[in-house]
Amino acid sequence: MxxxxxxxxxxxxxxxxxxxxxxxxxxxxxxxxxxxxxxxxxxxxxxxxxxxxxxxxxxxxxxxxxxxxxxxxxxxxxxxxxxxxxxxxxxxxxxxxxxxxxxxxxxxxxxxxxxxxxxxxxxxxxxxxxxxxxxxxxxxxxxxxxxxxxxxxxxxxxxxxxxxxxxxxxxxxxxxxxxxxxxxxxxxxxxxxxxxxxxxxxxxxxxxxxxxxxxxxxxxxxxIEDLAEQTREDSRCLTEVCVEPADARFMEILRGLDGVYSVGREGRRYMVGFGSDISNKVAEAILHEGYTLISIRPCGNDLDEIYRRYFEKAGHDDGSSGRKVKRFISRNR
Amino acid sequence: MEAAVEKLKDLFPVTARSGGKKEKNIGLWALYQKEMADHIHSKRFLLILGLVVVTSFASLYGALDSISSAAEGTDFLFLKLFTTSGNSIPSFVSFIAMLGPFVGLVLGFDAINSERNGGTLNRLLSQPIYRDSVINGKFLAGAVIIFTMVFAMGGIFSAVGLLTIGIPPEAEEVGRIIVFLLFTGVYMCFWLGLSILFSVLCRHSATSALAVIACWLFFTIFISLLAGILAAALFPVEGWEGLFNVMSNYKCELYLNRLSPYYLYGEAVTTILNPGVRSIGLVTTAQLEGAVAGYLPFGQSLLLVWPHLTGMCAMTLATFVLSYLKFVRQEIRSS
CATH class of the missing domain: 3.40.50.300 (P-loop containing nucleotide triphosphate hydrolases)
Structure with a gap:
């Protein structure tokens, strides 16, 4: 090209x-x-x-x-x-x-x-x-x-x-x-x-x-697609889910799903990491359990995510710049 | 002759080619015009112009007041207008010597650093102009403004003086006045160069203005004190050795004083406007013996102050060259 x-x-x-x-x-x-x-x-x-x-x-x-x-x-x-x-x-x-x-x-x-x-x-x-x-x-x-x-x-x-x-x-x-x-x-x-x-x-x-x-x-x-491709680890994906009401039980439900290996929570937002795309499964689970789905958004293809992943990978050998970049990304979110 | 030129062209092929079509320096002209417009419209300049006008007329008023007593037995009455001081008002010449530095200061103290701080400098330099055009344009515009102002002031002053005393100046007097105005222009240009130098060196315009004022104070007041102290320390005039040192002491003090453009200007202008001044520096009685009292012709006065003019031009150039070099080598990004 x-x-x-x-x-x-x-x-x-x-x-x-x-x-x-x-x-x-x-x-x-x-x-x-x-x-x-x-x-x-x-x-x-x-x-x-x-x-x-x-x-x-x-x-x-x-x-x-x-x-x-x-x-x-x-x-x-x-x-x-x-x-x-x-x-x-x-x-x-x-x-x-x-x-x-x-x-x-x-x-x-x-x-x-x-x-x-x-x-x-x-x-x-x-x-x-x-x-x-x-x-x-x-x-x-x-x-x-x-x-x-x-x-x-x-x-x-x-x-x-x-x-x-x-x-x-x-x-x-x-x-x-x-x-x-x-x-x-x-x-x-x-x-x-x-x-x-x-x-x-x-x-x-x-x-x-x-x-x-x-x-x-x-x-x-x-x-941007190239960079996303370059930095994606083991075809893992990350999805951000927002539901109503946001409670601790929902985390358990997410953890229970097939293929999910990590769940994090920041207020109403849940970060779900999984191997293959299971957005549908997550959505189904939400409806089934009586939660209201507010948003579901795949992360990873936008630049700050790429940035972060890049420096998670490369940042180990140079601690100072890694920290700097993390701070920088968190400011920009 | 032509063959020689051709031969030279063969030696420097690049210069020969570019010399053929002379490129107009667009950037310099654009900048010069903009700077001129800026100066003319700026309140600062109008303020200092007003100050100069007011003081000139005050000194003219003072001179007219006391000229009748000063004029007795003089031939060069018209020149007296410039050098005579009133009861409490200094003469035109001493006013200009004091105010000249301020004109230079006002025109130049923020020439470069205001552009830098305003973020216009890198925008300016990213246009297709040479980097030195910026500083050249600024100096050129300032110098043209100064000379225009000085000659206009001189003209108005002479005209009003002529109307009041009613005695037309002779050709020699006109010549002396023109040389005096030329000196004044060069003197102010020195201060312009100095303030541009500080505007390149200092990041803030307030700092550069203060630095120029400090220089002005030093050159007008302190250098004469310092010269006296130094001369006394090097060549003491007390005791019996004073007899031998008196000449060296005087010379030392004089030379130190002459480092100051203020002193240099004062000395030169006094000589040029007063044909009665026959020599500057030390004259022994032996040298004066048999001398016929009389006025110095214009040419001889000029010869007497020629070194002063050279010195002042050199000082002006030195300040400008320093600021030029500093500016061209400076990093655009000073932060």
Missing amino acids: AGEKEIIIRTEGLTKKYGEKTAVDHLNLSIFQGEIFGLLGPNGAGKTTITLMLTGLTEPTEGVAYIGGKDCTRDTMEVKKTVGYMPDNVGFYPDMSGRANLRFTAALNGLDKKMAEERIEELLYRVGLAEAGDQKVGTYSRGMRQRLGVADVLMKDPKVIIMDEPTLGIDPEGMRELMLLIRELAQKEKRTILISSHQLYQVQQICDRVGLFVDGRLVACGT
């Missing part, structure tokens, strides 16, 4: 050290034309450093990175012409209006005036800031600034878009709109998008492929 598509971002042994600390450790990564790739990892995993190296804002200590065949360190100007970068906590000049900020970006990119104005109109409309375009950015809310950031990135009509934590601090509705917009950019306009995030849930909705990072190392890379 990989062979057919054109590789647009490629890194070879990319390494960055800040003094003693290695932020990124020999990263080899290939990203294909037109896909949405998610860089995932806890804070301090080196995601931002990777994005900075790809845009030529930081020099790697070792290794090379190419975007569209151009060296990101040596040919920075050419790379910056085709790559749009949205930093985390994207900032604008607060005393200038949104429109003026975009105009400045257009000027920096050497767009001609008429084209710039047209594009500003179009982009402001597209990110839903058409009415707020003439307000000063200082009055914008965080979500509005983030959307202006997207418009800003699109000003230069980039082939590749790199976004660092684009979902940070936006409300759920804003997040949904942003995700729709990002998906549209990739699918309709064939742009390649690289998103770094620690919010697993949002990212898994739109990413074609993801890479998991811990302490500067890429520990897993592939589609």
Whole structure:
């Protein structure tokens, strides 16, 4: 599958050290034309450093990175012409209006005036800031600034878009709109998008492929299904069941079922581990015993589950990072 | 000649090719325009401009008040406007020497660190511009603002002065005023460079502003005290050895003082605006013997302050180069 598509971002042994600390450790990564790739990892995993190296804002200590065949360190100007970068906590000049900020970006990119104005109109409309375009950015809310950031990135009509934590601090509705917009950019306009995030849930909705990072190392890379496959132990499954009333007897009933080898309880939620899929059997048992079934959900195919399982497997040799990741996942649940 | 050029081109093929089509530095111009607009619209700048205007007119008022007594027996009456102080109001020159650092401070103290803190720096640098365009554009815009302001102020000051005293300046006086304004511009540019340097070095704009103010205090007040103490320690003038040391002591103090741009500017401007100043530094009575009292021609005054101009330009460049190097090498991610 990989062979057919054109590789647009490629890194070879990319390494960055800040003094003693290695932020990124020999990263080899290939990203294909037109896909949405998610860089995932806890804070301090080196995601931002990777994005900075790809845009030529930081020099790697070792290794090379190419975007569209151009060296990101040596040919920075050419790379910056085709790559749009949205930093985390994207900032604008607060005393200038949104429109003026975009105009400045257009000027920096050497767009001609008429084209710039047209594009500003179009982009402001597209990110839903058409009415707020003439307000000063200082009055914008965080979500509005983030959307202006997207418009800003699109000003230069980039082939590749790199976004660092684009979902940070936006409300759920804003997040949904942003995700729709990002998906549209990739699918309709064939742009390649690289998103770094620690919010697993949002990212898994739109990413074609993801890479998991811990302490500067890429520990897993592939589609979410691939990763689920890779980390699934002995074809065990985990299902989350919610019933009414939730009591201790229900745990006994679950334990009594064929094929179930573990049952855990967190308030009203029961986590059931079993060898083969027995959702039907569980449902039958619930109804039979006079409980009301509220929800039954297979776990394991979403990203945080993959994450957790991955580090349960890999975390033993490196206790500190394992703990860190567990804490990180429990925060994100 | 042409053959030689061709030969040179053969030696450096890459430079020769790029030299053919000169690329316009789009980023620098865009940044320069934005910075200019920012400065002109900023309240801070309007405030300092207002301050400069008010003090200039105050000093003009003071000068007009006492010029009749100062003017007796002088030929260069117009220049007196700039150097004469009123009863309690300092002269235009000393006002500018005091306020100049503030103009530089206001224009530059948060040049880089506000961009960094506002999160605009990495967005800016991810656009297709060279990294040095940012700092070049900022310095250029600041310098242009400074020179425009200085020459406009000089023009207005002269015009009002001319209207009031009614004696037109001679060509030489105009020349001296222009050189004085040039000096003033360079002097303020030094402070601009220094504040940009601190804005690169310090993370918070308040810190960099304080650092520049500390430098200003040091250079205007403390360095002269320090120079006196050091000179006295190195070349004591008490006792019989004082007889031998008196010359070295004076020279030492003078040279230490000249490290300060404030002193340098003051000395240069006094010389250029006062044709009666015939030499700077130490003059022995033996040297003065047989000298005919008179004014120094414009060219000779200029020659006298040429080292000062060179020194001030060098200081300005040094601060700018330091900030340039630091900025270009700095990691974008400072956190």
